[in-house]
Structures are given as C-alpha cells and as structure tokens.
Amino acid sequence: MTPDYAELCRRTKERDRSLREKVMSLEEAVALVPDGASVGIGGSTLSRTPMAMIWALIRARRKDLFCARSITSSDGELLFASGTSRHILTSWFSQGIVWGVSRIMRLYTETGRARFEEWSHMAVGLRFRAGAMGVPFLPMRSMMGSDVIGQLAEARQIDCPFTGEKLVLVPALNPDFALIHVQRCDAYGNAQIDGLPFMDLDLAMAANRVILTTERIVSNDQIRRAPDHTKIPFMAVDAVVEVPFGSAPHECYGLYEPLFRHLDAYAAQIRQDAEEGIRAYLERYFYAPKSWTEYLDLLGLEELLDARRRGTSIYDD
Amino acid sequence: MTTSGRDYTGSELLAVTSARLLRDGQVVFAGVGIPLLAATLAQRLHAPGLTILFEGGVIGAFIEPGKLPPSTNEQRCTRRANMVLGSTDVLLLLQRGYIDVGFMGGAQIDQHGNLNSSFIGDPQRPATRLPGTGGGNDIASLTQMIVAMKHEKRRFVNRVDFVTSPGFLWGADSRREAGLIAGGMYRVVTDLGILGFEEHSKRMELQALHQGVTADQIQANTGFELLIAADLTVTDPPTENELAVLRHLDPERLYTA
Numbered sequence: 001m002t003p004d005y006a007e008l009c010r011r012t013k014e015r016d017r018s019l020r021e022k023v024m025s026l027e028e029a030v031a032l033v034p035d036g037a038s039v040g041i042g043g044s045t046l047s048r049t050p051m052a053m054i055w056a057l058i059r060a061r062r063k064d065l066f067c068a069r070s071i072t073s074s075d076g077e078l079l080f081a082s083g084t085s086r087h088i089l090t091s092w093f094s095q096g097i098v099w100g101v102s103r104i105m106r107l108y109t110e111t112g113r114a115r116f117e118e119w120s121h122m123a124v125g126l127r128f129r130a131g132a133m134g135v136p137f138l139p140m141r142s143m144m145g146s147d148v149i150g151q152l153a154e155a156r157q158i159d160c161p162f163t164g165e166k167l168v169l170v171p172a173l174n175p176d177f178a179l180i181h182v183q184r185c186d187a188y189g190n191a192q193i194d195g196l197p198f199m200d201l202d203l204a205m206a207a208n209r210v211i212l213t214t215e216r217i218v219s220n221d222q223i224r225r226a227p228d229h230t231k232i233p234f235m236a237v238d239a240v241v242e243v244p245f246g247s248a249p250h251e252c253y254g255l256y257e258p259l260f261r262h263l264d265a266y267a268a269q270i271r272q273d274a275e276e277g278i279r280a281y282l283e284r285y286f287y288a289p290k291s292w293t294e295y296l297d298l299l300g301l302e303e304l305l306d307a308r309r310r311g312t313s314i315y316d317d
Numbered sequence: 318m319t320t321s322g323r324d325y326t327g328s329e330l331l332a333v334t335s336a337r338l339l340r341d342g343q344v345v346f347a348g349v350g351i352p353l354l355a356a357t358l359a360q361r362l363h364a365p366g367l368t369i370l371f372e373g374g375v376i377g378a379f380i381e382p383g384k385l386p387p388s389t390n391e392q393r394c395t396r397r398a399n400m401v402l403g404s405t406d407v408l409l410l411l412q413r414g415y416i417d418v419g420f421m422g423g424a425q426i427d428q429h430g431n432l433n434s435s436f437i438g439d440p441q442r443p444a445t446r447l448p449g450t451g452g453g454n455d456i457a458s459l460t461q462m463i464v465a466m467k468h469e470k471r472r473f474v475n476r477v478d479f480v481t482s483p484g485f486l487w488g489a490d491s492r493r494e495a496g497l498i499a500g501g502m503y504r505v506v507t508d509l510g511i512l513g514f515e516e517h518s519k520r521m522e523l524q525a526l527h528q529g530v531t532a533d534q535i536q537a538n539t540g541f542e543l544l545i546a547a548d549l550t551v552t553d554p555p556t557e558n559e560l561a562v563l564r565h566l567d568p569e570r571l572y573t574a
Contacts, residue, residue, distance in 0.1 A: 166496025
C-alpha cells in the first residue's frame with residue numbers, strides 16, 4: 001500500500017491530467033475498479049458517504065476490495081455482507097452509537113470471515129496525508145503504550161533524531177481509488193465541498209485515481225467564479241458521475257440529513273436476524289432496482305423530502 | 318432550588334455530574350453520547366464560554382435542543398460553530414496542546430484508567446468485537462481526560478482485555494515511559510460516584526459518592542480494590558433546573574434512556 005516513490009510518480013504522470021470532460025455513468029465508473037483494488041472511501045460515518053458508488057460496486061459483484069475509511073457505518077456492513085470487501089481499515093465501525101454495536105461487523109469479524117483493521121482516527125488521517133504529501137510516513141504522538149499499535153505490523157516506534165522523544169511513524173496510504181461524494185463539481189472534476197471536509201482532500205491527493213460522485217454538475221464558469229471553494233482539483237479526478245441524493249440514506253451537508261426512519265428500520269431488520277436481515281436488505285435495495293432512480297423511489301419521496309427539509313433548514317435562524 | 322429525589326435516570330445523573338466538572342473558558346474535545354450532552358449542558362448552565370470540539374471537524378459547536386446527532390460527524394454538529402475543518406486537523410489540535418479536557422464514554426475501564434472499546438476476550442478470538450477507538454486513542458493519548466460511564470463490575474475490571482485508549486497504562490510512571498508526555502486520566506464519573514487517580518501509584522481512587530450510595534456499594538460494583546480518598550465527599554443531587562435543561566436538550570432520551 002506504500003508504493004515505491006518512483007512508481008507513485010509514474011502512476012500519476014501517466015494519468016491524463018489535462019482539463020478534459022470526464023462525465024460518465026455509475027456503471028462506467030464502476031468498470032474502472034477491478035476486483036482486489038484498494039479503495040479509499042470518502043466522508044465519515046453517516047456523512048457524504050459515496051453510497052451510489054458503493055451501491056454500484058456491490059451490484060457489479062466486485063470482490064475482495066481493500067477499503068479504508070475514517071469511520072465506517074452501514075456502508076461497511078453492506079460491503080462485508082455482499083462479499084465486496086473482506087478487509088476494511090478504519091478507526092470505528094458500527095452503524096452509529098444510537099444503534100449499538102454493529103451485529104454485521106461482529107458476525108463477520110468474530111468468525112474470521114472478514115477483517116476490521118483498527119487504527120486510531122488521527123493515524124488513518126495522517127496515513128492519507130502522508131500519501132497526499134508524497135512522503136513514506138508521518139510521525140505522531142498517539143497510539144503509544146496502547147494495544148492498538150500492538151496489532152499493527154505497519155506502525156513503527158522510533159526515538160526522535162532531534163529530541164530523543166518516542167514517536168510513532170505511520171506509513172503513507174495511497175489507495176488505487178478514492179470514492180468521494182461532493183455537493184457540486186464541473187465536468188472536469190473541479191469539486192466544491194460544503195461543510196465538513198473529513199479526510200477527503202488528503203484522500204483525493206493520496207489516491208492514484210479519483211472517482212467523484214456529485215449532487216449536481218455545474219459549469220466550469222461557475223467554478224471559476226468561486227475558485228476558493230474548489231477543494232479537489234480537476235487534475236486529480238478521473239471520473240465524474242452526477243447522482244442526486246448520492247449519499248442516501250446517509251446525509252450530504254446542506255442538502256439533506258440522514259433518512260433516520262429508513263436507518264432505524266434497517267437496524268431493526270438486522271437486529272431480528274443479522275444474516276437474513278442484511279441479505280434481504282441487499283436484495284430489495286441494492287440488487288433489485290434497475291437504476292439509482294428506482295432505488296430512490298424505494299427509499300420513498302416522503303422520507304427523501306423530509307431529509308431534504310431537515311438538511312436545508314439547519315441554518316435557517 | 319429543591320432537589321428531585323430519585324426521579325432521574327442513572328444516565329441523567331451521569332450527564333449532570335460530569336457537566337459540573339467542566340469550567341467556563343475551557344476547550345473540550347467531546348465524544349458522542351453522554352459527553353456531547355454533558356458538555357452542551359455545561360455550556361447552557363454555568364459555562365457559556367465553553368468551547369466544544371468534535372472529531373468530525375468542528376470548533377465551537379452549539380447543539381440545538383432535540384437535534385442530537387447520532388455521531389460527531391453529522392452536519393447537526395456544525396450548528397453555530399466557529400469553524401469546520403478536516404478531521405485530521407481537528408485531532409492535530411490535541412497534539413498541538415490546545416485542548417484542556419477530552420471527554421468520552423467508556424465500555425470497560427481498569428484500575429489505571431485504561432479504556433477498552435475494541436475487544437471483549439482474547440483479541441485473536443474475541444467474544445465480542447467492539448466498534449474500536451475512533452478518536453478515543455488520540456484524545457486519551459494527548460490530553461487530560463474525563464470519562465463518563467455506568468458503574469458495573471463487568472465494566473470496572475482489574476485489567477482491561479485490550480488497551481484501546483491509554484490511561485496510566487501499568488500505573489506509576491509507565492504512561493510517560495511509553496512516550497505519552499501529555500495528558501492522562503483526570504476523573505471517571507459514574508452513576509454511583511466520582512473517581513480520580515492517586516498521585517504516585519496512579520491507581521483509581523474513590524473521591525465522591527452520589528447521595529444514597531455507600532463506599533461499600535461502589536467497591537462491590539468494582540472488579541478491583543479501590544483506594545478511598547481521605548476527604549471523601551458526597552455530591553449534590555441533580556437540581557430541577559439541571560434536569561429541565563438536560564431533558565430539553567434530549568427530549569427523546571436518545572442518550573439518557
């Protein structure tokens with residue numbers, strides 16, 4: 001996962017980094033990602049999850065993706081249960097504290113069917129940052145003395161050459177792909193992100209390919225009127241897919257909040273029978289619909305509009 | 318202000334008692350659940366100048382009543398905040414030394430204040446795989462900590478199965494020797510009392526009892542021998558006002574059921 005520097009640069013140089021259109025369908029974007037690829041997933045927990053890409057990868061029956069995300073929620077449960085991934089690197093893994101410990105995460109990790117590789121939140125972030133910086137590692141001051149570091153063959157402890165203090169070195173993480181959902185971008189991939197950026201800027205610059213999904217595609221002129229809002233530059237982006245409600249049932253800042261009733265029902269279905277509950281969920285919401293629009297139809301207009309109302313009214317006063 | 322007897326839940330007692338430990342003007346890094354609620358309660362009661370940080374990337378949040386977030390990563394956490402920033406950058410503020418108090422919940426704690434939120438049983442063949450550290454390890458490694466948790470024997474163990482977030486490790490100077498120069502456990506607030514750590518041994522010490530609770534009762538709910546402070550005190554029960562503000566913040570008892 002930490003490639004040779006010359007190789008890292010070669011892979012970047014061979015990408016077409018010109019200002020070119022790269023709009024495509026979800027299916028075309030999924031075709032870029034082979035089985036076994038390493039994939040960094042943007043957003044965090046229930047926020048700006050690139051759900052449409054995850055949905056499309058699962059539908060395309062991708063296998064054995066290595067996934068890395070700051071904090072993993074139901075997206076990770078669905079990746080495990082569908083067999084799309086058997087190895088997720090993250091700092092925290094459950095649907096969300098209000099739904100308790102993930103029964104799917106437990107089912108898959110306790111029986112050895114899948115691996116949850118646990119790093120501290122800052123360590124995940126600094127691994128993406130080192131990847132974005134083109135350096136092999138970054139030093140940090142947490143994880144020392146804990147058992148978290150004891151599980152991690154890739155983390156090193158050293159004495160600082162300047163001060164003699166103990167430090168932890170975490171290696172760069174340069175995933176093959178970053179999947180990132182944004183509020184808007186242009187056809188070239190200039191992406192403007194509102195609200196919490198999480199680790200997405202580092203993830204985009206660390207990855208060897210970036211697939212953007214976006215709530216809407218705007219003109220390049222509109223991007224150029226507010227270049228200070230552009231957080232990911234076009235030259236890092238390889239695919240742009242327009243997907244309204246692309247994080248649903250998770251949230252997208254300023255546009256919609258999580259679909260809480262749907263998430264409650266999902267959790268209840270899994271609580272009743274983890275294995276059968278998630279299988280039925282995948283069948284109904286992931287495999288059966290013919291399109292993303294049909295998936296949104298299943299989520300239901302009433303819930304989507306309620307989420308939209310909550311998402312757009314949060315700063316009203 | 319009269320007190321309301323025991324017409325409050327253990328979680329409410331926990332939230333109120335831990336909120337009282339926060340001081341106006343402090344910078345607090347709060348986890349989701351009781352810590353977020355208690356920090357918000359302190360902000361509404363005695364500490365209007367309390368700055369609350371969330372690992373989702375928020376500085377100076379002001380949570381809206383009835384709209385508690387399911388994690389500290391949702392847009393609800395950004396309401397009336399002074400700044401949003403990347404999650405790595407907000408955690409680096411801990412490392413840079415800007416934070417007075419880290420405030421989190423706990424699933425399992427030991428006599429030296431080490432917290433486990435990763436594995437129950439042998440990590441290689443766990444009885445239960447828990448959700449993991451999140452920012453917990455970073456917060457506990459880098460700043461002074463308040464932990465709020467239920468006081469049960471299975472949660473207060475001699476030695477945690479797995480050190481997810483470091484307290485004083487093996488006690489005495491072992492935390493510093495491991496390389497953790499800053500921070501450490503300050504207080505553990507439970508539904509039975511308040512605990513701290515003895516200065517030299519870094520063993521857990523009972524410092525205050527909640528009203529109607531005895532030291533024997535706390536010892537009976539603890540899986541190791543507690544030290545007892547010479548000046549053991551009794552806490553004031555939650556006031557009507559504290560409970561009213563708390564219930565206004567969490568009317569559905571999302572965190573305080």
